[in-house]
Amino acid sequence: MSPERVSPREAEVLALLGEHLTNAQIARRLSISVRTVENHVSSLLRKHDAADRRALAAFAGRARAPMAAMPSWRTGFTGRAHERDTLPALLRPGALVTITGPGGVGKTRLAAVVAEAAAPDFPLGGAFVDLVPVRDGEVAGAAARALGVGESPGRSLADAVAHALDGGRRLLVLDNCEHVLDGAAALADRVLSSCPGVTVLATSRERLGIPGEHVVPISPLPLASEAEALFVDRARAVDHAFAADPVLVAEICARLDGMPLAIELAAARCASLGAHGVLAALEDSLRLLAGSRHADERHRSLRAVLGWSHNLLGDDERALFPRLGVFAGAFDLDAVCRTAPYASRGEVADVLGRLVDKSLVVRDGGSDSEWRLLATVRAYALERLAAAGELERVRELHLRWAAGTARSLADETLRPLVTETACGPSADMAWGRAGKRTPQWQERFDAVGADLRSALRHAPPGPGAAAHELARSLGRLAYARRLMRESVAHFREAARRAMDASDAAADLRCAAQAVFGAGLASGAFELLVESAERARVAGDRTARAIALAQAVVTARRFLSGFAQPVAEPALRQLLEEAVAAARPGTAVAGDAGTTPGDGGKPAVPDHIVAAHVAVALTWCPPSPQAFPDPSLAGAAVVAARATGDPVLVSAALDAPASLAMRAGRFRRAYAIARERLRLIDGMNRSDPACAAEILDAFHHTWLCAFAVGDVEGALGVAERIAGDELLGAHPYRPAGKLIPPLVLLGRCEEALELAEPMWRAWRGSGAPIAAWLSPAASAVALAHGLRADREAFLLWRERAELALGPGADPSSEPMVFAAFAAALAAAETGTATVEGAAELVARAFAGSPTGWSAAYARAAGAELAVRAGLPDAADRVAAARETAGENVWASARLTDLAARITLPPRPGTGSCD
Numbered sequence: 001m002s003p004e005r006v007s008p009r010e011a012e013v014l015a016l017l018g019e020h021l022t023n024a025q026i027a028r029r030l031s032i033s034v035r036t037v038e039n040h041v042s043s044l045l046r047k048h049d050a051a052d053r054r055a056l057a058a059f060a061g062r063a064r065a066p067m068a069a070m071p072s073w074r075t076g077f078t079g080r081a082h083e084r085d086t087l088p089a090l091l092r093p094g095a096l097v098t099i100t101g102p103g104g105v106g107k108t109r110l111a112a113v114v115a116e117a118a119a120p121d122f123p124l125g126g127a128f129v130d131l132v133p134v135r136d137g138e139v140a141g142a143a144a145r146a147l148g149v150g151e152s153p154g155r156s157l158a159d160a161v162a163h164a165l166d167g168g169r170r171l172l173v174l175d176n177c178e179h180v181l182d183g184a185a186a187l188a189d190r191v192l193s194s195c196p197g198v199t200v201l202a203t204s205r206e207r208l209g210i211p212g213e214h215v216v217p218i219s220p221l222p223l224a225s226e227a228e229a230l231f232v233d234r235a236r237a238v239d240h241a242f243a244a245d246p247v248l249v250a251e252i253c254a255r256l257d258g259m260p261l262a263i264e265l266a267a268a269r270c271a272s273l274g275a276h277g278v279l280a281a282l283e284d285s286l287r288l289l290a291g292s293r294h295a296d297e298r299h300r301s302l303r304a305v306l307g308w309s310h311n312l313l314g315d316d317e318r319a320l321f322p323r324l325g326v327f328a329g330a331f332d333l334d335a336v337c338r339t340a341p342y343a344s345r346g347e348v349a350d351v352l353g354r355l356v357d358k359s360l361v362v363r364d365g366g367s368d369s370e371w372r373l374l375a376t377v378r379a380y381a382l383e384r385l386a387a388a389g390e391l392e393r394v395r396e397l398h399l400r401w402a403a404g405t406a407r408s409l410a411d412e413t414l415r416p417l418v419t420e421t422a423c424g425p426s427a428d429m430a431w432g433r434a435g436k437r438t439p440q441w442q443e444r445f446d447a448v449g450a451d452l453r454s455a456l457r458h459a460p461p462g463p464g465a466a467a468h469e470l471a472r473s474l475g476r477l478a479y480a481r482r483l484m485r486e487s488v489a490h491f492r493e494a495a496r497r498a499m500d501a502s503d504a505a506a507d508l509r510c511a512a513q514a515v516f517g518a519g520l521a522s523g524a525f526e527l528l529v530e531s532a533e534r535a536r537v538a539g540d541r542t543a544r545a546i547a548l549a550q551a552v553v554t555a556r557r558f559l560s561g562f563a564q565p566v567a568e569p570a571l572r573q574l575l576e577e578a579v580a581a582a583r584p585g586t587a588v589a590g591d592a593g594t595t596p597g598d599g600g601k602p603a604v605p606d607h608i609v610a611a612h613v614a615v616a617l618t619w620c621p622p623s624p625q626a627f628p629d630p631s632l633a634g635a636a637v638v639a640a641r642a643t644g645d646p647v648l649v650s651a652a653l654d655a656p657a658s659l660a661m662r663a664g665r666f667r668r669a670y671a672i673a674r675e676r677l678r679l680i681d682g683m684n685r686s687d688p689a690c691a692a693e694i695l696d697a698f699h700h701t702w703l704c705a706f707a708v709g710d711v712e713g714a715l716g717v718a719e720r721i722a723g724d725e726l727l728g729a730h731p732y733r734p735a736g737k738l739i740p741p742l743v744l745l746g747r748c749e750e751a752l753e754l755a756e757p758m759w760r761a762w763r764g765s766g767a768p769i770a771a772w773l774s775p776a777a778s779a780v781a782l783a784h785g786l787r788a789d790r791e792a793f794l795l796w797r798e799r800a801e802l803a804l805g806p807g808a809d810p811s812s813e814p815m816v817f818a819a820f821a822a823a824l825a826a827a828e829t830g831t832a833t834v835e836g837a838a839e840l841v842a843r844a845f846a847g848s849p850t851g852w853s854a855a856y857a858r859a860a861g862a863e864l865a866v867r868a869g870l871p872d873a874a875d876r877v878a879a880a881r882e883t884a885g886e887n888v889w890a891s892a893r894l895t896d897l898a899a900r901i902t903l904p905p906r907p908g909t910g911s912c913d
Helices: 008-018 023-030 034-047 053-063 081-090 107-117 139-147 157-165 178-194 226-238 246-255 260-267 270-288 297-311 315-326 333-339 345-357 375-387 391-413 440-457 465-480 484-497 501-515 521-538 541-557 568-581 606-619 630-643 646-662 666-680 688-707 711-723 733-744 748-765 771-786 790-802 813-829 834-844 854-867 873-886 888-899
Strands: 096-100 126-130 170-175 198-204 214-217 370-372 429-431 437-439
Touching: 008 023, 008 034, 008 053, 023 034, 034 053, 081 096, 081 107, 081 214, 096 107, 107 126, 107 170, 107 198, 126 139, 139 157, 139 170, 139 178, 157 170, 157 178, 157 748, 170 178, 178 198, 226 246, 226 260, 226 270, 246 260, 246 270, 260 270, 260 297, 270 297, 297 375, 315 333, 315 345, 315 375, 315 391, 333 345, 333 391, 375 391, 391 440, 391 465, 437 440, 440 465, 465 484, 465 501, 465 688, 484 501, 484 521, 501 521, 501 541, 501 688, 521 541, 521 568, 541 568, 541 606, 541 646, 568 606, 606 630, 606 646, 630 646, 646 666, 646 688, 666 688, 688 711, 688 733, 711 733, 733 748, 733 771, 748 771, 771 790, 771 813, 790 813, 813 834, 813 854, 834 854, 854 873, 854 888, 873 888
Parallel strands: 096 198, 096 214, 126 170, 170 198
Antiparallel strands: 429 437
């Protein structure tokens, strides 16, 4: 039997049961009442089908969530006893604890050890975020990748991280913050301000500077104790028979100022040089590098040991080692070979292995096929490469490798993904963290993404074939990985890097399509207009026609994405230009065939261009009238179907669906919406061209299902939205779709579990209004009203109005739905006076009879009129019947009302009791 989903608070209680705490102890630990703990324990016993607390405790030991992206080491941890004892006590909910110290002092290892030791206090897990390969503006993205989340419409990466961490005790470790202090501080502040149960543990060479930050400085290991113990431990790791005079070991550690990284590098040489040889070589190197003017005195010894380690390398090792500095993150053998074309694959593998043996290169997280340089070692390698005058050449090789790798991975994202085969999991899938299957391209992109971005940052300025290919591929990869804003930025960078205006136009269209995954439609409109201008410069008439047509459709279909509608004359001008540009034989990249004089680029077939223009004409008809134009909508659908493009067909179908909704023909609209939903099943979720249609089709189908009273169908669509990788990660929109059908189906407890997190997430987002959230808030009010909880009912009724903003029209759809909630709650519970019932009934009948919420409101209003014995009850029932024809829920309600029309009001009979 699969256990029901537990809430974050229940997960915390479960974890503490695993520590065999009493209810009173759990209440004190979580700052809640004992009664609340008892309720959670009862719920957990039921959800896990457990016989008693002992069974729950046993389950808790298996159920604790792990820390995502936690690094691993093959060597043990030596020293820092004081810090290991004191740091866990500082990791309180809402705290920021920053471990500071110089590079190479062991901050990362200490943070990992402390996080592991504190795991029982964080039953919901968390994430360890390595910021070494990250640059300004990428901190939230790194945290999102570690947590396995991404952007979605209306939600930034920082919002995604906060949402993933919210709801209980979790630990977020931000490692190596010093080069991205602003970004790390902003993310820490965002998380701590919105997630009261989260603790942030940071490591940095300087404090983050957030109020309330607790700074724990650590120094090099103390001499005559921990420093020598670390040296001996690491020396014996490479030579089991190592034994040296303690005085000699102490001298070495003193020369290294107790710096852990320097000690480990020196100890690794004991197998070949012995302790006496290490001390002698170190003496020579220190004299050689005595002129260093590094600001941090401790770094002089670290720099010395790195220089000494480098000087001990053979010629082939010295040739390869500096080249590894161009890799920002982990690298594999193929990548290294691309930056070292002078040697064979076998030679590179042999040298790489020797560099690992000498502790200059480390394996990445225990992987057998990937390696990395520690941050300080990488900085030294880059210095050596620059000093040799080879930095520019090796960066060019690195760029070519990155472009080819990114292109290959991006191509994989557009292939149909088979998740199962007859023999089990597909070869295209891999097990990701948390037991979920992950496409192999995603695993690989996560591993090399930092390097791909680094290669683009360091590419020569201006247009360039490799840089353009890399930027375009990164745009596709970032979109597929749900890093939406990054995707838009990469596509825009690709346009800047393009060798010709036609490619730039295509990149800007991709950027516009990706905008729908993260931003407002106005941003897509502007990019499409810019794309059309680039196409004009290139002479790509069809590319210009399509971009202009899409711009017009975007401005008309997605009005909520514009602060102010685009002026009518401006849209008509764009449409006229699109029609003029849509002529046969014009070329753009993307389809088979070429046209004379187009430079050999493939040509878009005429019927595809014509279909785009036909859809635009439907939404912006020639004569001034309401849009879309009914006389043109059918022709646009026929033209779109001829292309066989599901994205274009879905866009064309939106016009007749919208017309049907406005006319109150909800069943017709629902039929079209379900066709659109079937179309998106054939769309590639990794292609930004599909974003707008996937989003709109899901939301429109839900609304149509609700409008016809198919409450089960609306719940099914809402569950698909909540489970969808593009839509479901949003912090509050899926809940807004789930709550209304759950309440109408009598599943109020499930709805109420979603309510408060939904509201808190919306308020935390800073969005001024959310009209579509108002019906969900009204449904929550209804759930409380059915339970006769007057105080909660009034609170959520007020929230439903707050979501609409000031001055909401009483006849608007959300306000009519609010009237429905109030009328139904009063009818079911019999709590309204005759005067109060009359007012509620009047409000329920205030909206247009063709609105989607009218059938609900009028059915509830008619029922209330009958139960309250209002004199116009018969007229209200008749009017409600006229409205309910398209809504099966309202029709069923009125049919039931007819059977019990003589019954008096019955208090306390709500369906959610």
